Amino acid sequence: MSGGVDSSVSAALLKEQGYDVIGVMLRLWSDSDSQNRCCAPDAQAEARHIAGLLEFPFYVIDAQDQFYQAVVLPFIDGYAQGITPNPCLNCNRLIRWDFLLERAAALGAKYLATGHYARIQQTPTEHYQLLKSRDLQKDQSYVLHVLTQKSLSQTIFPLANLSKSQVRKLAGEYSLPVAERPDSQDLCFVGQGDYRDFLRKTDPSINKPGPILNPESKIIGEHPGLADFTIGQRKGLRISSPESLYVIRKDIDQNALIVGNKEHLGRTEFFADQVNWIAGVPPQDPIQATIKIRYKSPETPGTITALKGHSVQIQLESPLPDITPGQAAVFYQNDICLGGGIIRSD
Amino acid sequence: MNNIYLDYAATTPVDERVITAMQPYFNIRFGNPSSLHQFGQQAETALDLSRREMAGYLGAMPSELIFTSSGSESDNLALRGTAFASREKTGANHLLVSPIEHPAVLATARQLADLHGFDVTYIPVDEFGMVSPTMVQTNLRDDTALVSVMHANNEIGTLNPIAEIGQLCRDRGIPFHSDAVQSAAHFPLDVNDLKVDLMALGAHKFYGPKGVGALYVRSGIDLIPMLTGGSQELGLRAATQNTPLIVGMAKAFKLVQVDHNARTNHIRPLRDHLINQVLSLIPSSQLTGHPETRLPNHASFVFEDADGNLLISVLDAAGFACSSGSACKTGDPEPSLLLTHLNYSLSWAMGSLRVTLGKDTTSDDIDAFLEILPGCIQQVRELKS
Numbered sequence: 001m002s003g004g005v006d007s008s009v010s011a012a013l014l015k016e017q018g019y020d021v022i023g024v025m026l027r028l029w030s031d032s033d034s035q036n037r038c039c040a041p042d043a044q045a046e047a048r049h050i051a052g053l054l055e056f057p058f059y060v061i062d063a064q065d066q067f068y069q070a071v072v073l074p075f076i077d078g079y080a081q082g083i084t085p086n087p088c089l090n091c092n093r094l095i096r097w098d099f100l101l102e103r104a105a106a107l108g109a110k111y112l113a114t115g116h117y118a119r120i121q122q123t124p125t126e127h128y129q130l131l132k133s134r135d136l137q138k139d140q141s142y143v144l145h146v147l148t149q150k151s152l153s154q155t156i157f158p159l160a161n162l163s164k165s166q167v168r169k170l171a172g173e174y175s176l177p178v179a180e181r182p183d184s185q186d187l188c189f190v191g192q193g194d195y196r197d198f199l200r201k202t203d204p205s206i207n208k209p210g211p212i213l214n215p216e217s218k219i220i221g222e223h224p225g226l227a228d229f230t231i232g233q234r235k236g237l238r239i240s241s242p243e244s245l246y247v248i249r250k251d252i253d254q255n256a257l258i259v260g261n262k263e264h265l266g267r268t269e270f271f272a273d274q275v276n277w278i279a280g281v282p283p284q285d286p287i288q289a290t291i292k293i294r295y296k297s298p299e300t301p302g303t304i305t306a307l308k309g310h311s312v313q314i315q316l317e318s319p320l321p322d323i324t325p326g327q328a329a330v331f332y333q334n335d336i337c338l339g340g341g342i343i344r345s346d
Numbered sequence: 347m348n349n350i351y352l353d354y355a356a357t358t359p360v361d362e363r364v365i366t367a368m369q370p371y372f373n374i375r376f377g378n379p380s381s382l383h384q385f386g387q388q389a390e391t392a393l394d395l396s397r398r399e400m401a402g403y404l405g406a407m408p409s410e411l412i413f414t415s416s417g418s419e420s421d422n423l424a425l426r427g428t429a430f431a432s433r434e435k436t437g438a439n440h441l442l443v444s445p446i447e448h449p450a451v452l453a454t455a456r457q458l459a460d461l462h463g464f465d466v467t468y469i470p471v472d473e474f475g476m477v478s479p480t481m482v483q484t485n486l487r488d489d490t491a492l493v494s495v496m497h498a499n500n501e502i503g504t505l506n507p508i509a510e511i512g513q514l515c516r517d518r519g520i521p522f523h524s525d526a527v528q529s530a531a532h533f534p535l536d537v538n539d540l541k542v543d544l545m546a547l548g549a550h551k552f553y554g555p556k557g558v559g560a561l562y563v564r565s566g567i568d569l570i571p572m573l574t575g576g577s578q579e580l581g582l583r584a585a586t587q588n589t590p591l592i593v594g595m596a597k598a599f600k601l602v603q604v605d606h607n608a609r610t611n612h613i614r615p616l617r618d619h620l621i622n623q624v625l626s627l628i629p630s631s632q633l634t635g636h637p638e639t640r641l642p643n644h645a646s647f648v649f650e651d652a653d654g655n656l657l658i659s660v661l662d663a664a665g666f667a668c669s670s671g672s673a674c675k676t677g678d679p680e681p682s683l684l685l686t687h688l689n690y691s692l693s694w695a696m697g698s699l700r701v702t703l704g705k706d707t708t709s710d711d712i713d714a715f716l717e718i719l720p721g722c723i724q725q726v727r728e729l730k731s
Contacts, residue, residue: 042409049398052391057384 001025002038003046005178006115009167010158012174014113015054017158022058022107023058025050026100029068031198034191050176061103063095070094072189079227080206082252083326084346086143086295087187090173093146093276101154111156118337119160120152128152130337132276135163142295145330146342149280199227200314210255212239215248215264223257226250232265232322246321249346266319268302272329272341275310279338282306288340289331291316293323304331312341349665349713353553354643354704355500355528356669360594361553366599368555371590379587389589396596403603404545404562405536412561412579412591417527417548418450420561424523424544424582425454429464432491432521435568440487441466442611443494444506445687446475448525450546451494457713469495474636475502475688486518493522497540498529501684501700502635503644505529512541521567521624527551527559531602532610532642543567547599549591553705554598556618558591573597609705615644616712617703623716628723634685634698643703648690649723652697657726664718670698 001007001023014021025047030036037043044060051058071090072172078085097112104112115135118141128149147155159167171178190198199207204263207225220237223229228236231287233247237259246265249258275282283306291314302316314329323343330340351359371392377385378589394408401408414420425441432438443455445468458464469481477495486493493515498505508524515522523544526535531552537545543564550556563569563582575584602609625631630650649657654670661668670682681695701715 045394045409048387048390049394052387052394053367059382 001045001050002115003043003050004115005167005171005176006117007047008050008115008176009170009174010113010115011050011056012054012170012176013158014156015053015056019111019113021054021056022101022104022109023047023056024104024107024109025058025060026067026095027060027062027064028095028189029064029072030121030189031191031201037188038316046177053176054174059107060321061100063099066099067091067095067189070099075187075275076199076202076206078326079238080203080342081345082226082250084324084326085326086328087189089146089342092143097147097155099204101151106271111154112151113158114158115159116157117159117162117164118143118144118157119335120155127279128140132332132334132337133159137258138164141337142292142328142330142340143330145278145328145337146276147278148276149278152278196228200225208255210257212237212257212259213251213254215258215260218261226252226255226257229257230322231324252345262321265321266293267315267323268319270314270329271311271344272314272342273309273311275306275312275339275341277339282312287331287333287338289333292330293343294327297322299332310341311344349493349648349662349667350714351667352701352703352707352711352715353442353667353669354531354707355503355641355700355702357550357556358553358704359706360550360555361598361601363601364594364598368590368594370533371593375589375640377589379589380576382681389587390533392589392593393587396592398491398597400560400596403534403599405538406562407565409580410537410563410565412563412582413587413595414559414579414583415557415588416545416559417525417551418448418559420546420548421448421450421494421525422454423561423569424546424574425451425458425492425583426572428492428521428544428567429458429462430658431568431603432571433464434570436489436491438491439463439465440485440490441492441494442469442482442485442487442490443467443534444469444471444477444496446471446477446499446502446504446684447494447496448500451496451525455494471688473688474639475499475504475684476510476635476636476639477506479507479514482511483514483698486514486520490518490520493520494524495522496525496528497535497545498526498532498641498644499635499684500528501682502646503528503640504635505639505641508540508542512543515543516541528641530599532605532606537562537564547595549595549598552598552602555591555594558595558698559587560595574709605705610642612705613703613707616707616709617643617645619709620701620703620712620716624719627716627720632694634688634690641702643707645701645703647699647701648685648694649697649699649727650694651730652723652726653696653730654696656729657697657699657722660722660726661719664722666715666718669702 003099027039028036071087075085075087117138119131121129132141207227211219212221212223229247243261245259246266271332286303286305291302292299300316305313325343325345329343331338375388377389379390401411420644441464455466459466466551467485512522521543524542525546527548530547545562548559572581573584632648634646658670
């Protein structure tokens, strides 16, 4: 529970459906003196209040160390390797599911329910499928593609068939506060400033100034640190040029930022590792699917070929400008989320 | 005992509905609100809902309301807490208080002056004991740590222009505290309308239980806790919260909000009748406090050459419970500090009487009281001479 409207309405729905509900909030690690946004004192007070209103027990479970190990360290490490990591994926897989499911079981719970906007469907062959939310605007299957058959079998998404506006309406009907935790672009564990400040403070060696090269490896400027940039980025380069320049690649060995014009940017082929197939096994043959390379980007059709060792090769039908190593590529067939992996550096 | 109670400013009987609301929290939902388990969670929920409800009626955020043991404790925390925090933060060393404050404020201010070196100024008041905003403004200093002016005076019922004083303090960025213990039973208290930064309440003056109070502390006002220990009450007051009494206070406060118009409409005409009759029936009598700008249940008088203390005893023996500014159970009365401050001569100040009405007072009660009062006063006057 976050104290926000989604998890609160989820709890109310479960309670109404006759479930024996236990509310849980995870205490997550946070940079410096500020509290993690997911479990700040006011969020905790709000969640407690809601548990009190709906009359079920509520516990705060400490996951600070686990979160630091499983989410924060790989995040720092990812930037050290020149990629743009998405810490929410590790958090969902290792903390919000693996870790929490174990704790929930110890509290006597059979299922873990969250306020995510996504659906779970059981097939006649006893397999679980992850489906997009009916509210495509709010669909969160992109960050849930890391879930396994086992975790899906123990998961309930009470908001599966609801739109955000219906959820708000239900909150009113249940007399729950409709407070919204702001959807911040900043990471939950970064206190003051943004992730760049956090990296500089944590390990100054990660983000050092270096050269900006054109595609012909000629030095045309200097960058303040690779972590400040992401693939496809145009702003902040501070180079005067007759045509717009974009970040097309990062060379971690030379600590160099490679920029070029729009034609240099688009790619149709890339690889992804650490792939999770929701079905539990990779497809034997190449499959046609749509691919989403960022949480908020549209899907692009393409072919996915499973390789050895949890990797895939992805061939898009049309080039995309912002294929970013470290971000997830998530595969869909219509409403079904097939799985996804982490985009590989070149 | 069939005596008639006319001392609602001293305390009030607990409303039956309040008792019912409190009951489960003594022995069924008895958990410590700080405990992690479900007994604790039940108590915490009750605490949380009480805080939200009361804060809602006050126009405050729940995090701005601290539960205490009494109105006096709230006054103590307001004064000491802000005085020390302001001194710590800005070096402010001056307190501006009205001389008609409740002893909880006056004695605290005196101690802050005597033991801790704070400079205390008493704001001049008019003949009705009213504090004028102009006099507050005149006495404000750059190093003023806190201004304290009570909303309604307990002894003479006069109401102060709190919102105007609050605005003056706000313009200067100086915290403003008001003791609203007497007024809570009679008026809606919106902290934004009243422009207070701190405000003290005590439950037993509005048909709630004794031993519980609250202090409103506007967000951004720094306080140093006086009771240190656990982090209860946002770290501003250690000690396990008294859940049943807090639930009772919140319930009583809610009932007041719902009922105070009806209660005032019932009480005020009775009180007006009482005042008019007393002043016309009793020779050498005066109303103390403001004739109009006063608590709607409050009548206070002085009678020349009458021993107030003896009068209260005689009235009690005759079946009527009232009080007096100079009342003293040990039989060694001093004139009321307040009346002395308002320049009543000793022969008047020693003969004070306070009659305060409540929601259960009837016109029969008042008629019966008016019937015996002139005789009682005559008796007391004769005994004195």
